[in-house]
Amino acid sequence: YLIHTNLFQLGSFKPSVSSVSLATVRPNVCALQQVMGTKKKYFSTCRNWYQGAICGKKATVLYECCPGYMKLEGMKGCPAVAPIDNVYGTLGLVKAISTQEYSHISKLREEIEGSGSYTFFAPSNDAWNLLDGEVRSALESNVNIELYNALHYHMANKRLQTKDLKNGLVVDSMYNELELYINHYSNGIVTVNCARIIHGNQVATNGVVHIIDRVITAVGNTIQDVIEVDDDLTTLNDVALASGLLDKLGQPGQYTLFAPTNDAFAKLDSDVMQRLMGDKGVLQALLNFHMLNSVQCSEGIMSGQTFETLEGHNIEIGCDGESLTVNGIKMVLKKDIVTTNGVIHLIDEVLMPDSAKQVMELLTPSQSTFSDMVSELGLSAAMEAKAEYTLLAPLNSVFTDEVMAIDQSFLKVILENHILKEKITLGQLYNGQRLETIAGKFLRVFIYRTAVCIENSCLVRGSKEGSNGALHLMKTLMKPAETTMFQILTDNGRFKIFLSLMETAGLTDLLKQEGEYTLFAPSDEAFAGISNSDLALLRGNMNALRTILLYHFSNGVFIGGGLETGVTNLLKSLQGNNLRVLHVSPNLSTFNKAVNIGNHGIFQCTLYEKPEQSYYQTDPEEIVQCFYSESRASPPDPLSITNIRNPLSSTM
Known part of the structure; x- marks a missing residue:
């Protein structure tokens, strides 16, 4: 048959043109995007164009017959309705030849040619080729049991089209009713056990066929089960146990765990690791920062997306070609370990949330000068390990040549005014508040409609809260009032x-x-x-x-x-x-x-x-x-008033 796999490539296609408008010229034609240099294809709809790139790789727009339609010689588009067949015959129509052959030799053919209503998540030919050679050989050597059961696990005993496959849906398979885990993402991608449906809704007389991009295996373990037995995750298991969250990883839910390997934890300084293991609250924050309260399979990620972790702060999950990225970094070693309560991705770095950092670790490159000066002048060394502090850190641009030329002893006094002797978060600041510095001086807080200021300097966006302190970014050096x-x-x-x-x-x-x-x-x-x-x-x-x-x-x-x-x-x-x-x-x-x-x-x-x-x-x-004019080399000192005011309503 001439079926929907016939392709038409348009070199002048514009992404703003939808398959709907094309259908007025070429009936029953659907658009898809193929990642250049790969065989990966994605069906596109009016609601989910991928803007010419998928995971950072250029995509070519192609057209093919929509499911159930076919080309006729000499006619535009796909004007003919394709013949409908049973599930077994439909496997051949959609070119899932390997799955069709395995269905034949495993004696599944008679079942899916007969009466009933089935959904078959059928691996593509490429999916079978990607399967581990030993696993595939084991299936082929025991076709009547192992292969038959494996194929049954890809099936459900009812018709389910993609519109029925809701996010978070759990479907009983036809292999001992072991469950299949469905995710339907906002970008239109549908996965089953993290395998992406690449050709969906191929209707058969006794069901429907969805072609998927990998062979799926039965799932029986929880996230807890996996990390307890994986030799590469023993340190993570210790962290989960010490944090009191290990049992949570065995409870029902929809989680994504970015699991640092033993080697990832080994990259941390020994004193940092010792500090982490000695603080249960910090360990909980650390572990929760590696978890999402949703299942994010790698195939559901098309570009960078921000997700809130269980710790409360965000991380960005993206992709670069075939690689999954976290906060823009390729750190995922192994993707899509599917469990009964979520999915695990192994990573080679530990994600450190602010809540697990000490206050000096909150400083970033934009405050590096302040960090260096605090260290050089001995202020950081004087901070007690178990005490809490707040850093009022000026940006690097504040430390001009003039400032850096100040006598070191006087500069130390100035910087002491930028360290508070208690932890004060942004939400705890209020107008009229008095904040005590490590030098014993008091700073005043002023709250305005669009600004929070301390003495003569206002905060800029970027406040953070660590395990033993807080950080606020300041526009200028602060000078406490000392006279009337x-x-x-x-x-x-x-x-x-x-x-x-x-x-x-x-x-x-x-x-x-x-x-x-x-x-x-x-x-x-x-x-x-x-x-x-x-x-x-x-x-x-x-x-x-x-x-x-x-x-x-x-x-x-x-x-x-x-x-x-x-x-x-x-x-x-x-x-x-x-x-x-x-x-x-x-x-x-x-x-x-x-x-x-x-x-x-x-x-x-x-x-x-x-x-x-x-x-x-x-x-x-x-x-x-x-105002201060940019055309001046330096501000007038002091600014003055050009005229006095008379508020009276009549002439003096």
């Missing part, structure tokens, strides 16, 4: 007029007392356009003076990184009206270094008038723009 706003303004020398007015208004204590404020402090230059007579007038009106000065204070600490960029931030002034703050800094890290923080809060920022608005004209919600 009053002292900073006085020492600077450019705020004499402002300080004088604060004294006249009786508000100087606001710059000295305990509290949390943000001050937009006008420098002496900000008063340059105001005549002495106007200043005298202002000093003579105490209510107006206090109102204007209090309009420069906001209740609460708002550092640059806590202000959202590109939107208007409304800050409530102590005067009562809102300040509208527009943060347009292109470089928050540089901006933060330019802002002084007292033990009350930030007090300097560039303040601009609204267009066409004088000092005497008022708007209770004037715009404040804080």
